[in-house]
Amino acid sequence: MAPTIRDIARAAGVSVATASKGLNGKGRMRPETRQRILDTARELDFRPNRNASSLTTGRTYTVGLLTRDGYGRFTPPLLGGVEDSLSVDTASLLLCDARRDAVRERHYLDVLAARRVDGLIVTGRATDPAPPLPRSLPFPVLYAYTTSSNPDDSSITVDDEHGGWLAARQLLRQGCRRIAHVTGPISVLAVRERVAGARRALAEAGLELPDELITYGPFAERTGFDAAQKLMADGKVDGIFCGSDQIGRGVADALGGLGVGIPDDVALVGFDNWTLIANATRPGLCSVDMNLYRLGRLAAESLLRAIDGNPEPGIRRLPCSLAIRASCPAPITDSTEWLDDSPLVPDA
Amino acid sequence: MAPTIRDIARAAGVSVATASKGLNGKGRMRPETRQRILDTARELDFRPNRNASSLTTGRTYTVGLLTRDGYGRFTPPLLGGVEDSLSVDTASLLLCDARRDAVRERHYLDVLAARRVDGLIVTGRATDPAPPLPRSLPFPVLYAYTTSSNPDDSSITVDDEHGGWLAARQLLRQGCRRIAHVTGPISVLAVRERVAGARRALAEAGLELPDELITYGPFAERTGFDAAQKLMADGKVDGIFCGSDQIGRGVADALGGLGVGIPDDVALVGFDNWTLIANATRPGLCSVDMNLYRLGRLAAESLLRAIDGNPEPGIRRLPCSLAIRASCPAPITDSTEWLDDSPLVPDA
DNA sequence: GTGAAAGCGCTAACAT
DNA sequence: ATGTTAGCGCTTTCAC
Numbered sequence: 114m115a116p117t118i119r120d121i122a123r124a125a126g127v128s129v130a131t132a133s134k135g136l137n138g139k140g141r142m143r144p145e146t147r148q149r150i151l152d153t154a155r156e157l158d159f160r161p162n163r164n165a166s167s168l169t170t171g172r173t174y175t176v177g178l179l180t181r182d183g184y185g186r187f188t189p190p191l192l193g194g195v196e197d198s199l200s201v202d203t204a205s206l207l208l209c210d211a212r213r214d215a216v217r218e219r220h221y222l223d224v225l226a227a228r229r230v231d232g233l234i235v236t237g238r239a240t241d242p243a244p245p246l247p248r249s250l251p252f253p254v255l256y257a258y259t260t261s262s263n264p265d266d267s268s269i270t271v272d273d274e275h276g277g278w279l280a281a282r283q284l285l286r287q288g289c290r291r292i293a294h295v296t297g298p299i300s301v302l303a304v305r306e307r308v309a310g311a312r313r314a315l316a317e318a319g320l321e322l323p324d325e326l327i328t329y330g331p332f333a334e335r336t337g338f339d340a341a342q343k344l345m346a347d348g349k350v351d352g353i354f355c356g357s358d359q360i361g362r363g364v365a366d367a368l369g370g371l372g373v374g375i376p377d378d379v380a381l382v383g384f385d386n387w388t389l390i391a392n393a394t395r396p397g398l399c400s401v402d403m404n405l406y407r408l409g410r411l412a413a414e415s416l417l418r419a420i421d422g423n424p425e426p427g428i429r430r431l432p433c434s435l436a437i438r439a440s441c442p443a444p445i446t447d448s449t450e451w452l453d454d455s456p457l458v459p460d461a
Numbered sequence: 462m463a464p465t466i467r468d469i470a471r472a473a474g475v476s477v478a479t480a481s482k483g484l485n486g487k488g489r490m491r492p493e494t495r496q497r498i499l500d501t502a503r504e505l506d507f508r509p510n511r512n513a514s515s516l517t518t519g520r521t522y523t524v525g526l527l528t529r530d531g532y533g534r535f536t537p538p539l540l541g542g543v544e545d546s547l548s549v550d551t552a553s554l555l556l557c558d559a560r561r562d563a564v565r566e567r568h569y570l571d572v573l574a575a576r577r578v579d580g581l582i583v584t585g586r587a588t589d590p591a592p593p594l595p596r597s598l599p600f601p602v603l604y605a606y607t608t609s610s611n612p613d614d615s616s617i618t619v620d621d622e623h624g625g626w627l628a629a630r631q632l633l634r635q636g637c638r639r640i641a642h643v644t645g646p647i648s649v650l651a652v653r654e655r656v657a658g659a660r661r662a663l664a665e666a667g668l669e670l671p672d673e674l675i676t677y678g679p680f681a682e683r684t685g686f687d688a689a690q691k692l693m694a695d696g697k698v699d700g701i702f703c704g705s706d707q708i709g710r711g712v713a714d715a716l717g718g719l720g721v722g723i724p725d726d727v728a729l730v731g732f733d734n735w736t737l738i739a740n741a742t743r744p745g746l747c748s749v750d751m752n753l754y755r756l757g758r759l760a761a762e763s764l765l766r767a768i769d770g771n772p773e774p775g776i777r778r779l780p781c782s783l784a785i786r787a788s789c790p791a792p793i794t795d796s797t798e799w800l801d802d803s804p805l806v807p808d809a
Numbered sequence: 810g811t812g813a814a815a816g817c818g819c820t821a822a823c824a825t
Numbered sequence: 826a827t828g829t830t831a832g833c834g835c836t837t838t839c840a841c
Contacts (some may be wrong), residue, residue, distance in 0.1 A: 115574075115599055117818055128828045133820060140821095142826055160575045164512040164521065165818035168833045173512060178556075184537035192532060196558055205572060208526075208554040210544055224553060226463075227508045251463055334741045359741070366714075393682045393707070465834055476812040481836060488837095490810055513834035516817045 116157045125153040136161065167229070174204040176416065177225040181237040181259070182213045186387065187405055188236065191258060194409020195234060202417055204231065219247060226251055232416045235259065240270045241302040253419035257412035258405070265426050267419065269412045272430035273303040276401045277310025279435050280354045280382040283399065285318050286443040287380045289352025293326040295340040295364060296356025304329070304356060307384070311354055332356070337363025345371055351379055352441070358383040358390040361398045365440065369395060381440035397438035404434055464505045473501040484509065515577070522552045524764065525573040529585040529607070530561045534735065535753055536584065539606060542757020543582060550765055552579065567595060574599055580764045583607065588618045589650040601767035605760035606753070613774050615767065617760045620778035621651040624749045625658025627783050628702045628730040631747065633666050634791040635728045637700025641674040643688040643712060644704025652677070652704060655732070659702055680704070685711025693719055699727055700789075706731040706738040709746045713788065717743060729788040745786035752782055 122132035127150060134140035135150035153159075167173040176199055180188060196206055207230060211218035225233060232252050237243055237259035245263040246254060253267075260268035284292050294311055297304045312322045328343075330336035337360035344350050345368070355361035361383030365375060373379055375396055383391060386402035408431055415425050437445060470480035475498060482488035483498035501507075515521040524547055528536060544554055555578060559566035573581060580600050585591055585607035593611045594602060601615075608616035632640050642659055645652045660670045676691075678684035685708035692698050693716070703709035709731030713723060721727055723744055731739060734750035756779055763773050785793060 115577075118820095119818080129818095130820080130829075131827055134827090137820085140826085146826080160571060162516075162577060162818050163575045164515050164577060165833090166820070167512050168510075168516065168818080168835090169820045171833085175555075184532070184540060188537070189532035192556070193558060196556065200568075203572070205576065206556040207523075208540070208544065208556050210541060220548075223508060224551070227511045228553065229463075229510055229512060359737075362741075389707075393710075466836095467834080477835080478813075478837080479811055482811090485836085488810085494810075510834055513817090514836070516819090516834080517836045519817085 115162075116159045118159075118161065120157060121150065121154050121159050124157065125150045173229050173231055174202065175207055175228060175230045176204050176413070177207045177209055177221075177228075177230045177233040179209045179211060179218070179221055179225075179233060179235050181211050181218065181235070181243065183210060183238070185238050186385075187238070187258065187403075190405040191236060191409040191412075194406040194411075195257070195413040196409075198410045198413030198417070204417070215247075222246065222248075222250065232420045234412055234416055235261075239301060239303065240273065253416065253424055255412055255416040255419065257408060260428050264428075267415060267424055267426050268428045269408060269415060270428065270430055271303070271403045271405075271408065272432050273306035274310040274313070275430070276384060276403065276433035277307030277312075277354070278314045279310075279433055280307070280384065280401050281311035281314035281322075282317075283382050283435055283437075283441055283443060284352035284354060284380055285314060285320075287352065287376060287441050288443075289380055290320065291326075291348070291350050292320070292322060292352040292354060293328070293340075293344050293350045294322060294354045294356070295328045295330075295337050295344075295360050296354075297329065297332040297336075297360075299329045307354075307356060326350070330360075332359055334359050334363035334366070336360050337365075338367045340364065341367035342371070345373060353379060353381050355381060355383045355398075358385045358387045358394075358398055358400055361400070361440075362390050362394045365394045365396075365398065376439070376441050383440075386436045391436070391438060394440070396440050399438040399441040400436050402434045402436050404431060407431065463510075464507045466507075466509065468505060469498065469502050469507050472505065473498045521577050521579055522550065523555055523576060523578045524552050524761070525555045525557055525569075525576075525578045525581040527557045527559060527566070527569055527573075527581060527583050529559050529566065529583065529591065531558060531586070533586050534733075535586070535606065535751075538753040539584060539757040539760075542754040542759075543605070543761040544757075546758045546761035546765070552765070563595075570594065570596075570598065580768045582760055582764055583609075587649055587651065588621065601764065601772055603760055603764040603767065605756060608776050612776075615763060615772055615774050616776040617756060617763060618776065618778055619651070619751045619753075619756065620780050621654035622658040622661070623778070624732060624751065624781035625655030625660075625702070626662045627658070627781055628655070628732065628749050629659035629662035629670075630665075631730050631783055631785075631789055631791060632700035632702060632728055633662060633668075635700065635724060635789050636791075637728050638668065639674075639696075639698050640668070640670060640700040640702060641676070641688075641692050641698045642670060642702045642704070643676045643678075643685050643692075643708050644702075645677065645680040645684075645708075647677045655702075655704060674698070678708075680707055682707050682711035682714070684708050685713075686715045688712065689715035690719070693721060701727060701729050703729060703731045703746075706733045706735045706742075706746055706748055709748070709788075710738050710742045713742045713744075713746065724787065724789050731788075734784045739784070739786060742788070744788050747786040747789035748784050750782045750784050752779060755779065 122129045135147045209221035233254045242262035243259045256268035328340040341364040383398045383400040386400040391398040470477045483495045557569035581602045590610035591607045604616035676688040689712040731746045731748040734748040739746040
């Protein structure tokens with residue numbers, strides 16, 4: 114059996130209470146005593162039972178992560194950020210995948226409550242507001258990436274409007290004057306916000322993004338491929354803002370097939386900065402990065418503050434940044450576009 | 462504060478001990494008493510504190526998942542399987558990403574020990590044998606996907622030799638006689654095993670896979686693209702086994718550019734069954750599926766048995782299956798090739 | 810069939 | 826500066 118604090122106390126010749134204080138750096142005591150306790154603890158390879166201590170302290174240093182629909186493309190970087198921020202507080206992550214299933218979700222909430230987690234992070238596939246969790250929970254909740262439709266809840270998500278603005282402005286800086294947009298389904302909130310952002314950027318340049326130049330479709334290469342064919346047949350577009358890197362890849366392939374030069378004839382900006390795709394595209398696809406690792410970090414930090422009694426209700430939107438590549442190489446002119454402080458987190 | 466078992470006992474008019482037995486379905490007691498206890502527990506929304514009970518029972522119903530290098534492309538389906546198998550035992554998953562960093566790994570092992578997890582699953586990016594964990598742990602360990610170089614440990618991984626065999630045989634059944642192989646770095650164990658499997662399949666048909674027809678390179682589209690150009694220039698290959706779907710995509714693009722018909726001139730089989738890529742390829746890329754969801758399930762089940770005192774040392778290799786698509790559409794003739802019992806797990 | 814009592818490993822007042 | 830005591834929420838003998 115693993116040694117208990119009693120074993121340490123006995124071996125160090127002190128009482129259990131003193132051993133506890135010694136180990137936790139609390140209370141006052143002779144430095145040599147503390148050292149002796151620490152030494153014997155090391156010798157016996159003592160590891161205090163966290164479950165026992167959380168019984169008295171009331172804190173478990175455990176946070177749940179409930180994902181509502183699986184671990185998609187966007188979860189891993191977010192997870193990495195969450196984990197990194199939690200580990201500075203020596204907190205751990207309990208994983209729960211509810212798979213869009215209300216029964217599973219309910220089940221997991223029970224499990225998390227039974228484990229007395231200190232808090233919960235809820236995430237999901239899209240940034241669209243999600244139905245809030247079914248009942249009032251005995252711990253603070255933070256929605257990350259996805260948002261809660263209840264304004265009293267705390268959410269941190271991507272500023273897609275800003276992302277759209279960044280993308281369009283990059284095309285403008287490349288010299289594009291007639292810009293089209295090929296993107297995902299209009300039912301997706303992020304898609305609509307990116308459109309709004311792109312329009313704002315164009316308006317700032319005295320230009321427009323008319324409805325005829327926007328193509329909505331599934332987030333897939335095919336959408337980009339087909340749309341690009343049509344756009345080239347119709348008129349003289351000189352820049353395309355693609356709503357995802359997959360779409361961008363499809364567009365690039367179509368343009369390549371038509372002998373249209375990228376970026377000289379038509380410049381391209383994608384979205385997601387999915388390096389696997391962006392780098393496989395010829396030429397490399399310039400892309401908007403949602404900084405999900407950062408989102409994960411900030412989400413965990415905010416949750417830790419909520420756990421400490423300082424919740425931050427409302428929706429916070431984080432700016433995107435730009436990964437410049439050859440498909441739209443206009444150089445960066447200010448620093449806000451490259452916020453990527455992520456360490457190497459596997460991205461695909 | 463959350464109600465304790467004492468609250469339940471008092472409200473139900475029984476002792477704490479009886480309440481405990483009633484709630485856990487243990488001991489003998491009047492059915493009406495048990496019912497009364499259960500009812501009041503529900504009324505008060507009582508959720509027994511698992512940390513407290515694990516103090517006495519010695520089991521935490523928590524399993525750690527240590528990934529040595531991030532959440533890559535292969536982790537999510539594996540995670541899903543692990544979670545599903547654990548949840549039948551109402552066990553939870555504690556997530557630890559060591560990021561190839563020995564210090565982090567050591568840290569997480571301490572954390573997991575302090576939390577008294579019942580067991581640990583270790584996973585990693587490649588199936589290559591990994592250095593075993595640094596010291597003897599106070600709980601059973603199971604290596605999933607990656608394997609341990611210590612034969613006393615338990616590992617469950619993919620049978621890449623079988624995968625290579627499946628792929629080559631599918632090409633043979635399509636009628637191919639001169640088959641080439643474009644794959645990842647030869648330093649990767651899985652790459653070498655797939656070569657061996659492909660060779661076995663060809664040998665069974667009285668054919669060979671000479672070294673000149675094997676191209677090793679990074680797991681990237683470019684590798685496939687370049688290799689395909691060369692292969693078409695050199696000789697009359699009529700089938701290509703691609704070591705990953707990314708490579709397959711590159712090969713398909715090159716063939717398309719050269720006007721080579723797929724599958725009639727050259728048939729293609731990929732590896733990974735990464736639907737996002739396989740479906741984006743024209744035509745759809747037939748691919749070997751490693752059944753990682755299933756691997757995750759079996760890993761968790763084996764670990765649970767180890768926790769119950771029945772470890773299963775050694776390395777177990779799970780067969781692959783085949784996802785037939787248009788790039789090599791020869792029909793299935795036996796059932797072993799399509800084992801995919803996964804539910805819908807997000808795949809990208 | 811039910812309850813009293815002890816104890817799991819640890820922390821925290823309160824002595825001394 | 827150190828030890829005594831009580832108790833966190835639960836389970837588990839062992840009496841009654």
